[in-house]
Structures are given as structure tokens and as C-alpha cells.
Amino acid sequence: MLRGYLSGPVQPVEIPIPMTATTAVVHLSNVRLEYGGRAVLRGINLSVAKGSMTAVLGPSGSGKSTLLAAITGELVPAQGQVEVFGQPVPRDARGLLAMRKRLGVLLQGNGLLTDLTVLENVALPLRAHSGLPAAEIQARALAKLEAVGLAAAADRFPRELSGGMARRAALARALALDPPLLLCDEPLTGLDPIASGVVMSLLRQLNQSLGLTCIVVSHHVRETLPVCDQAVVVANGGLAFDGTPEALQASQDPLLRQFLDGSPHGPIAFDDVTGQRAA
Ligand SMILES: Nc1ncnc2c1ncn2[C@@H]1O[C@H](COP(=O)(O)OP(=O)(O)OP(=O)(O)O)[C@@H](O)[C@H]1O
Numbered sequence: 001m002l003r004g005y006l007s008g009p010v011q012p013v014e015i016p017i018p019m020t021a022t023t024a025v026v027h028l029s030n031v032r033l034e035y036g037g038r039a040v041l042r043g044i045n046l047s048v049a050k051g052s053m054t055a056v057l058g059p060s061g062s063g064k065s066t067l068l069a070a071i072t073g074e075l076v077p078a079q080g081q082v083e084v085f086g087q088p089v090p091r092d093a094r095g096l097l098a099m100r101k102r103l104g105v106l107l108q109g110n111g112l113l114t115d116l117t118v119l120e121n122v123a124l125p126l127r128a129h130s131g132l133p134a135a136e137i138q139a140r141a142l143a144k145l146e147a148v149g150l151a152a153a154a155d156r157f158p159r160e161l162s163g164g165m166a167r168r169a170a171l172a173r174a175l176a177l178d179p180p181l182l183l184c185d186e187p188l189t190g191l192d193p194i195a196s197g198v199v200m201s202l203l204r205q206l207n208q209s210l211g212l213t214c215i216v217v218s219h220h221v222r223e224t225l226p227v228c229d230q231a232v233v234v235a236n237g238g239l240a241f242d243g244t245p246e247a248l249q250a251s252q253d254p255l256l257r258q259f260l261d262g263s264p265h266g267p268i269a270f271d272d273v274t275g276q277r278a279a
Pocket residue numbers: 035040058059060061062063064065066067273274275
């Protein structure tokens with residue numbers, strides 16, 4: 001007891017609970033990522049809260065996809081620790097597979113199989129991993145298509161879809177196994193502004209209705225920031241910013257301003273060859 005230090009009744013004090021590895025879905029501490037001994041990112045500390053939507057922004061070649069690769073376990077850090085779902089990312093194949101079943105991944109290229117219908121594409125992960133009967137798989141795949149507004153296109157082939165529809169079909173497939181965490185690498189590439197808006201608001205809607213934690217790597221600052229809770233800027237071999245989208249927009253940091261304003265002049269070199277500087 002701290003007798004003598006306190007006089008009068010003790011007032012309850014609201015102590016903010018810091019986000020730790022146990023409250024974060026993704027947690028990186030002092031992570032260094034390199035290819036063949038060449039550092040791309042170093043000293044990375046990052047926490048992504050459960051149920052949040054995080055934008056990972058930054059110039060081309062700065063290391064955004066490399067950061068995602070560390071989260072999926074494709075790239076083992078040269079230093080530091082990456083934790084997903086409160087556990088270090090497994091190194092063994094069995095542990096990795098178990099973790100990846102809980103990770104939805106949406107890649108730029110969509111990766112839809114051209115010989116299968118949209119419904120069959122969405123059913124694929126369920127066939128491979130769920131062990132459910134065929135009728136249940138069909139029903140769940142259709143429910144995912146409904147969630148992305150594509151139920152009417154279930155029997156179409158990928159070549160019969162617009163770019164935005166194909167991206168939504170790929171999203172339905174990424175969510176087929178109900179993962180608690182979704183990683184999206186450039187979900188807006190190749191989409192016009194209307195389709196981009198549809199995809200981003202759909203992601204936000206899924207994030208809020210399902211409590212899905214989303215990490216979205218994007219070049220599309222204007223479309224991405226308004227629907228996110230956290231913004232991270234990767235530049236010059238590290239994290240140049242980690243905070244709210246509002247704080248990022250208000251920042252007067254020359255590097256961040258150059259990136260946000262899309263200016264060719266400033267601290268970020270055109271075609272930034274980050275790794276060569278991240279010694
Ligand atoms: N498998 C690899 N082997 C060697 N170097 C790589 C590999 N993958 C990426 N790099 C290098 O790492 C750096 C970061 O690449 P990364 O793809 O992570 O950047 P990015 O920010 O996602 O770029 P973009 O926005 O253009 O997709 C680049 O210099 C790239 O050439």
C-alpha cells in the first residue's frame with residue numbers, strides 16, 4: 001500500500017490501454033526485411049487492431065508488398081518478430097497452412113480460374129479446406145457472392161465480368177473460409193473511379209458488418225484514406241507515418257506532403273530505390 005502518498009479519496013483514472021501483441025491482430029516489432037542481404041525495410045514497429053481497417057500507402061517500390069509478405073509468412077524477417085493472431089508467424093509448413101486458412105488474400109491480378117464459373121471459383125477454397133458436403137459448399141459460395149453483390153453473375157465465367165465485378169468475385173473467394181483478417185494488395189488497380197469507390201466501400205462494409213480486420217495496400221490515396229481507421233506510409237526504408245487518416249492528411253511533413261500531393265519534387269526520389277538506402 002502506498003500509505004502516506006495519497007491524501008483524500010482516490011479518483012479513478014482512465015488509463016489508455018496500449019495496443020500490444022495480445023490486442024492486435026498483426027504486430028511487428030523491430031522488423032527488418034531483406035532480399036538476398038539487401039534491406040528493404042528496417043526498424044518496423046506496427047500494430048493493427050482487431051476489427052480495424054488499415055491503409056498501407058507509399059511510393060512504388062518502397063516495400064508495401066514486402067510488408068504483406070512478412071505477414072503471410074512468405075518472407076521471414078532478418079530481424080525482429082512478426083505476430084499474427086497473437087502468435088509468431090509459424091516457420092513450419094503445417095503451422096503456416098493453419099495460419100493462412102485464417103488469412104484472406106486479395107491480389108492485384110484477381111487470380112480467378114478462367115475455366116470455372118464465378119460460383120465455382122468462390123467454392124474452390126471451401127472444396128479444398130472445409131470438408132463440407134457439396135450442397136453446403138454451394139450455399140456458402142452463393143452467400144459470399146450475395147455479400148459482394150454478384151449473386152446474379154454466379155454462372156458467368158470470369159471473361160464475362162467487368163474489371164470491378166472480377167475484383168468483387170476475387171474478394172468473395174478471399175472471404176470464402178470466413179477469415180478474420182483480409183490482406184488486399186492494390187485492390188483498385190485497373191479500376192475506374194466508380195468501380196474503385198464500389199470496391200472500397202464494399203471492403204469497409206464487410207469490415208464493419210463482419211468485424212473483419214483489413215489491411216489494404218494501395219496507391220489510391222484519395223479512395224482509400226476516407227474508409228480507413230489507420231494509415232501507414234512506407235518510404236525510405238521504414239515507416240514514414242503511422243496514425244489516423246486525418247492526421248496524415250493534415251501533416252506538413254515534406255515527404256508526406258510530396259506523396260499525398262503527388263509531386264515529382266521533394267524528398268522521395270522518382271522510382272525510389274529504397275533498398276539501396278536502407279543499409
Ligand atoms: N522477391 C524479391 N527479390 C528481390 N527483391 C525484391 C523481391 N520482391 C521485391 N523486391 C524489391 O524490394 C523492393 C520493394 O518491393 P515491393 O514490391 O515490396 O514494393 P511496393 O511498395 O509494393 O511497390 P509497388 O507499389 O510498385 O507494388 C523493390 O526494390 C523490389 O525490387
